[in-house]
Amino acid sequence: MLQYPGLEKAFELQLKENDTLLEHAGVKFTKDHIWLTSLDFSATRGWLICLSVRTLSLQALLSDILPILREDRTIFRIIRNEHEAYRLHAGLYGPHLIGKGIQFIARSEDDARHLIDRLLPLTGKYAGCVIHDCVRISNIIYIQRLGNTKPEKDPFPFTVDKRYGKPVSRKFIGFLYMPVEELSYNPKTTIYKAFNLKRPFRWCLIKQGNSHTADDHFGRDIRDKLSWQKKVIKALERHVRTPKFIDLVEYEAFSFLVLEYVEGPHTGQRIEQLRQGKAWKDLTAGTKKIILDIYLSILSIVQDMHAAGYVHRDINESNFIIDSANRTYVIDFEMSCCLNDGLPDPPFTLGTVGYISPEQMNYMKPHFGDDVYSLGALLAHFLTGELPQRIFFGELYTVREKLAAYAFEPLLADLITGMTNINPSERPSLNMAIAQIEKQIISYS
Numbered sequence: 495m496l497q498y499p500g501l502e503k504a505f506e507l508q509l510k511e512n513d514t515l516l517e518h519a520g521v522k523f524t525k526d527h528i529w530l531t532s533l534d535f536s537a538t539r540g541w542l543i544c545l546s547v548r549t550l551s552l553q554a555l556l557s558d559i560l561p562i563l564r565e566d567r568t569i570f571r572i573i574r575n576e577h578e579a580y581r582l583h584a585g586l587y588g589p590h591l592i593g594k595g596i597q598f599i600a601r602s603e604d605d606a607r608h609l610i611d612r613l614l615p616l617t618g619k620y621a622g623c624v625i626h627d628c629v630r631i632s633n634i635i636y637i638q639r640l641g642n643t644k645p646e647k648d649p650f651p652f653t654v655d656k657r658y659g660k661p662v663s664r665k666f667i668g669f670l671y672m673p674v675e676e677l678s679y680n681p682k683t684t685i686y687k688a689f690n691l692k693r694p695f696r697w698c699l700i701k702q703g704n705s706h707t708a709d710d711h712f713g714r715d716i717r718d719k720l721s722w723q724k725k726v727i728k729a730l731e732r733h734v735r736t737p738k739f740i741d742l743v744e745y746e747a748f749s750f751l752v753l754e755y756v757e758g759p760h761t762g763q764r765i766e767q768l769r770q771g772k773a774w775k776d777l778t779a780g781t782k783k784i785i786l787d788i789y790l791s792i793l794s795i796v797q798d799m800h801a802a803g804y805v806h807r808d809i810n811e812s813n814f815i816i817d818s819a820n821r822t823y824v825i826d827f828e829m830s831c832c833l834n835d836g837l838p839d840p841p842f843t844l845g846t847v848g849y850i851s852p853e854q855m856n857y858m859k860p861h862f863g864d865d866v867y868s869l870g871a872l873l874a875h876f877l878t879g880e881l882p883q884r885i886f887f888g889e890l891y892t893v894r895e896k897l898a899a900y901a902f903e904p905l906l907a908d909l910i911t912g913m914t915n916i917n918p919s920e921r922p923s924l925n926m927a928i929a930q931i932e933k934q935i936i937s938y939s
Contacts, residue, residue, distance in 0.1 A: 526571075537599045541639060544596065545559075546634050550576075550709070568609075583623060599640070630655075667688070667745075670690070671688045674687055698752050698754065703720045716749070717747075721749070722828065722842070730799065734798045736823055765811070797928065806827065808829040811872060811875055812826075848882030851863065853918055867918070870911075
């Protein structure tokens with residue numbers, strides 16, 4: 495187990511195991527990776543029925559549906575524990591599984607209807623995130639046909655609560671912002687380019703937090719993260735270049751963070767445009783200099799954040815934007831922490847796989863070294879074009895061997911290995927990293 499001298503745990507969790515609950519109730523199951531399954535959980539035809547429930551309500555819901563689970567004919571798959579439920583809802587096992595912590599298989603339409611009729615009165619008080627590849631029957635019950643057996647004009651055979659039919663598209667958010675283009679989507683957030691009807695008329699960006707997504711062990715979800723991001727932006731916008739805060743609109747279980755719109759690619763896209771698929775050793779000195787200039791601008795932004803008392807904790811190639819004037823902006827402060835105030839308490843967890851520091855992954859208290867590690871992984875991504883998890887999986891000597899294959903200048907290879915040292919006390923400071931990058935840039939002149 496990794497040790498982090500000088501660092502403390504951010505929190506301790508007493509996570510509940512679902513196998514204990516099922517065993518005490520006499521439910522028969524087998525363990526399969528992150529799942530507890532009935533012995534015959536498999537089907538190529540029939541219906542998949544899912545219950546989407548918030549992590550902290552998982553065991554209460556399981557207790558309510560135990561009579562159904564006890565029956566030998568019930569075919570089910572249940573997430574193993576609260577820890578895995580959180581990871582599932584965060585998308586770490588793929589977006590196709592978000593919200594699907596409790597699953598049933600019905601072999602026939604009649605079996606599916608019977609199961610739904612039994613589940614409806616047991617699930618009315620619960621809430622969970624929306625499952626986007628299933629039909630929503632009620633507040634947390636979703637259904638999906640298995641196999642390709644649907645006749646072309648066969649109507650959907652189950653009753654859908656009218657509240658959960660096809661939603662009416664919103665023409666306005668908060669009466670002042672009109673979405674005109676969806677820029678990106680994932681089960682947690684949808685990003686829109688929108689028209690700002692405030693004077694002067696300008697474009698804005700809307701980040702929609704989808705209901706009950708990204709819920710954590712403390713009852714918080716994406717709405718809490720967007721509210722925190724508002725506070726961070728307002729505190730930092732005078733210290734670093736970031737899209738300015740405009741508004742935070744809340745509607746039912748949704749939140750909409752409205753920000754200044756900055757036109758331009760994220761740094762990962764810009765670097766790919768410069769590299770054009772070439773290996774680092776085949777790039778001209780001029781191209782290398784431009785890439786390192788971009789990286790240097792990121793180092794400077796993060797250094798200014800640290801000077802203001804904030805650590806970002808989700809540094810990756812997508813969270814920096816370059817505008818038409820080649821100015822770099824930092825975005826997405828949902829994971830950030832104010833070290834001066836110790837907020838949020840507890841900190842939001844996880845981050846981007848491959849970039850996240852080992853201590854952040856192990857729920858240690860946030861510190862500036864989290865960002866140093868991520869910046870080292872970002873430099874490796876810029877220079878190799880590879881996803882960081884392909885490089886930083888293994889011991890330090892393995893990382894050195896992998897980097898050596900790309901024929902970097904020794905200074906850059908040493909900097910990457912130093913910044914991603916698993917011992918945070920041995921990582922270089924940002925001042926040292928900036929000095930090394932400036933030295934390498936001068937060598938290209």
